Amino acid sequence: xxxxxxxxxxxDFASCEGCxxxxxxxxxxxxxxxxxxxxxxxxxxxxxxxxxxxIDIAFIEGSFTREAxxxxxxxxxxxxxxxxxxxxxxxxxxxxxxxxxxxDYREFVYGKDAEMPHLDSFQAxxxxxxxxxxxxxxxxxxxQAEFARIVSDVLHGKAxxxxxxxxxVECKLRETVCRYQSGDHCLGLVARAGCGAPCPADGVPxxxxxxxxxxxxxxxxxxxxxEKGGLSQLRAETKSRLWTARFRNEE
Amino acid sequence: xxxxxxxxxxxxxxxxxxxxxxxxQLTRTEKQFTLQLKDGSHFTYQPGQILEVSVPGxxxxxxxxxxxxxxxxxxxxxxxxxGRVSTAVNARNEGETLWIRGPLGNGFDLNKLRHQRVLxxxxxxxxxxxxxxxxxxLDKRQEFRDFxxxxxxxxxxxxLFTDDxxxxxxxxxVDYQETVxxxxxxxxxxxxxxxxxxxxxxxxxxxxxxxxxxPIMYRFVMLRLDAIGIPHENIFVDLERRMKCGVGxxxxxxxxxxYVCCDGPVFSYDQVENLEEAFS
Amino acid sequence: xxxxxxxxxxxxxxxxxxxQTTRVIGPVAKKHKFVFARLASADELRLDYDVTILPPKxxxxxxxxxxxxxxxxxxxxxxxxxxxILFGVHFYDVKALDMLDEFFTDGHADRRYLDxxxxxxxxxSSIQHINERAFxxxxxADVKPRGHDAFLTAIEGGxxxxxxxxxxxxxxxHGSFRAxxxxxxxxAYAANAEALDKCPQHIYHSTREIGRRVxxxxxxxxxxxxxxxxxxxxxxxxxxxxxxxxxxxQDKWNLDQASGVRERTWDGCLLDDFARVSLGEGATDNFRExxxxxxxxxxxxxxxxxxxxxxxxxxxxxxxCAIGCVPDIADPVRIINRIMEG
Numbered sequence: 001x002x003x004x005x006x007x008x009x010x011x012d013f014a015s016c017e018g019c020x021x022x023x024x025x026x027x028x029x030x031x032x033x034x035x036x037x038x039x040x041x042x043x044x045x046x047x048x049x050x051x052x053x054x055i056d057i058a059f060i061e062g063s064f065t066r067e068a069x070x071x072x073x074x075x076x077x078x079x080x081x082x083x084x085x086x087x088x089x090x091x092x093x094x095x096x097x098x099x100x101x102x103x104d105y106r107e108f109v110y111g112k113d114a115e116m117p118h119l120d121s122f123q124a125x126x127x128x129x130x131x132x133x134x135x136x137x138x139x140x141x142x143x144q145a146e147f148a149r150i151v152s153d154v155l156h157g158k159a160x161x162x163x164x165x166x167x168x169v170e171c172k173l174r175e176t177v178c179r180y181q182s183g184d185h186c187l188g189l190v191a192r193a194g195c196g197a198p199c200p201a202d203g204v205p206x207x208x209x210x211x212x213x214x215x216x217x218x219x220x221x222x223x224x225x226x227e228k229g230g231l232s233q234l235r236a237e238t239k240s241r242l243w244t245a246r247f248r249n250e251e
Numbered sequence: 252x253x254x255x256x257x258x259x260x261x262x263x264x265x266x267x268x269x270x271x272x273x274x275x276q277l278t279r280t281e282k283q284f285t286l287q288l289k290d291g292s293h294f295t296y297q298p299g300q301i302l303e304v305s306v307p308g309x310x311x312x313x314x315x316x317x318x319x320x321x322x323x324x325x326x327x328x329x330x331x332x333x334g335r336v337s338t339a340v341n342a343r344n345e346g347e348t349l350w351i352r353g354p355l356g357n358g359f360d361l362n363k364l365r366h367q368r369v370l371x372x373x374x375x376x377x378x379x380x381x382x383x384x385x386x387x388x389l390d391k392r393q394e395f396r397d398f399x400x401x402x403x404x405x406x407x408x409x410x411l412f413t414d415d416x417x418x419x420x421x422x423x424x425v426d427y428q429e430t431v432x433x434x435x436x437x438x439x440x441x442x443x444x445x446x447x448x449x450x451x452x453x454x455x456x457x458x459x460x461x462x463x464x465x466p467i468m469y470r471f472v473m474l475r476l477d478a479i480g481i482p483h484e485n486i487f488v489d490l491e492r493r494m495k496c497g498v499g500x501x502x503x504x505x506x507x508x509x510y511v512c513c514d515g516p517v518f519s520y521d522q523v524e525n526l527e528e529a530f531s
Numbered sequence: 532x533x534x535x536x537x538x539x540x541x542x543x544x545x546x547x548x549x550x551q552t553t554r555v556i557g558p559v560a561k562k563h564k565f566v567f568a569r570l571a572s573a574d575e576l577r578l579d580y581d582v583t584i585l586p587p588k589x590x591x592x593x594x595x596x597x598x599x600x601x602x603x604x605x606x607x608x609x610x611x612x613x614x615x616i617l618f619g620v621h622f623y624d625v626k627a628l629d630m631l632d633e634f635f636t637d638g639h640a641d642r643r644y645l646d647x648x649x650x651x652x653x654x655x656s657s658i659q660h661i662n663e664r665a666f667x668x669x670x671x672a673d674v675k676p677r678g679h680d681a682f683l684t685a686i687e688g689g690x691x692x693x694x695x696x697x698x699x700x701x702x703x704x705h706g707s708f709r710a711x712x713x714x715x716x717x718x719a720y721a722a723n724a725e726a727l728d729k730c731p732q733h734i735y736h737s738t739r740e741i742g743r744r745v746x747x748x749x750x751x752x753x754x755x756x757x758x759x760x761x762x763x764x765x766x767x768x769x770x771x772x773x774x775x776x777x778x779x780x781q782d783k784w785n786l787d788q789a790s791g792v793r794e795r796t797w798d799g800c801l802l803d804d805f806a807r808v809s810l811g812e813g814a815t816d817n818f819r820e821x822x823x824x825x826x827x828x829x830x831x832x833x834x835x836x837x838x839x840x841x842x843x844x845x846x847x848x849x850x851x852c853a854i855g856c857v858p859d860i861a862d863p864v865r866i867i868n869r870i871m872e873g
Contacts, residue, residue, distance in 0.1 A: 036787075036788075152784045156309075157339075165804070168766070169767075169799070173770065175566045177584070181563075182562070190763060215822075220762070228858075261642055263639045266605075308791055310781065350605065491808075493807065499638045528819070
């Protein structure tokens, strides 16, 4: 390649760093293939080096939960041409946003250490609550194939897209037996696709880790979870909060 | 309905290579390309037909041809930057390559327009596909009777083909009238929606009318034309839909049983007026 | 053409022999359901299936299919397909493939479809178990299947193999076939007639009457709103439909970031963005914004829009949409009956 390589950095905020781990699972072919075109200048899970230089693409994992994180986010934004919030924590607030509906989580999780100052945080918010984000890729963790496609699009200056159809589409395309036809329930009906629907294929209901489609039919979801999925009303109502708490908050 | 698409390749999805001989930024978002087929062959088409224009890796978009087949050395398209493909197309420049498939669909039925009075009503980007017919009529002016052209834009800055407009303003061959929704400091012409131009003219009932513009325009223009009493088979509309394949397969442009890409994009109004979803 | 008989115990060796030289796609079990899949061995074949999750059209019009290859220099054709045998297709799916043949030939012949179609030998088979949602006996009953090369009917002691084309005939040399007796042919006829008689769901109106009345109901928004109230716009009714053929087209770069493929993927008119266009600066317009409009479009397309071209409805009564729809609102039998009741 005669063209200079695109400088890419990975940053993490409130998250499990599972999305970075998932990237290390990309495999030699894809990862080394991408490395022909990109130069990774910061990636905490795999290297010690960090950078304060200009970056072409900044991938940010994790949600924005502390005011203390704002300057670091702003510094990344100022140095990066493209900012991608990747993984559900960064894209939507993700599973962290569950706490937005609770008050006792500090005591519950940390017990006698609950009042330690480094545990101060506010509601879990997507990265876009702090800085301008060019693209948000949800997923818990992100999908490897989607990541590779999005890097490819960004390299070519083609605005990447994230599907706005439900996971049902991807289950059907790969002929997964529907959870509802196995006496189970599933959120795939309203969940944003793009993951390739691996969970139902493994016999696990979709938990909508990528959030919901733009126009989810939520009244029908509640009805289906109770009538076809056999959930109680309380469980049907709280069920879809796991990764979509912030969506509910907004409505 | 028949179809005048030209797909010469064995694979109907195979594009042909074109050299960009000239480009011109018409407005902030619209760019004009003048193209020639690279294999040296002459590109034959009817005014109003469409192309699938593409850049490898980015995809294809349907675009109406914006020049007349009477101008044989090259042909024009105008692309507005709206999405991923149009952004990639508009990043191309003179001397570079674009790919096309087509011409696709049915353009203006010239047999129904020849020896008739013709009125073209174009709004905004609707001037691009109708420019193919405007040029055609001007080049074969003796084959047509009175020729009026009404053009409406949102603002003077959004007017397309300003050189053409200047020429048409002066030309005795066309009665060109224009309006803008919002004037600016330098605008001395008409201000108001395009129907105001219809109101201030005497339009004979036997006029053949071509309408091309944003969906909202059709409804208001049709109200005026109905008041005049112009038969619907003499009114022609150029419809726009989401299109992918351009050859009547992929389903995106379907309105009832019609495929806009193959059966249109030009329809006589009586063909489509009772089709739900055509103008809603 | 001739009709042959294959004893029950000879079927595995017939299929095994086919497998040795050709890609064979047939019904296999997937948990408690069935799918068409490439057979690795003859014992996977489940001719006793009721219906598969996806129709066998995927063997000819795959979920994702390259249309072209590209490089910075331009485009080139993709290769031509290898021969394959589509084994054990129920008659309703043959009818659906007949429709796809029509759609992809009409106007501009789509070689990407037709090359695959021509490389395929279709062995249809009798229906041994009928899904409770099937209504194949009462939809387009006067439209007969034509696109298969042979028809295999299970009878007592074996299979009657009716040959319709040279491609169908070419297979018999791979098995221990003998000429069928008159009684065996009669038994096969009776078995296929019985499948029609036992078909559980019925539409009691003519195609013409349904087409006319459904079309007339276009403007009855209250009916469509009611029918689509629980619709998730998930497109399962499209994706599982043997006569749906809409697709999206996308370009994808290879890892070298220079070459790539332009490929089509099944799309569905129930999906929110199916008729959405970009207007620029993030604005969009959707020609069928509401779920009820999209729901109506599908019903119109299956019952009315394409009838003239097809000589019948664009539905074969397989019941897949009814089976797959979680809120159970997609069943054409119920939709049509609801509209016909006024």
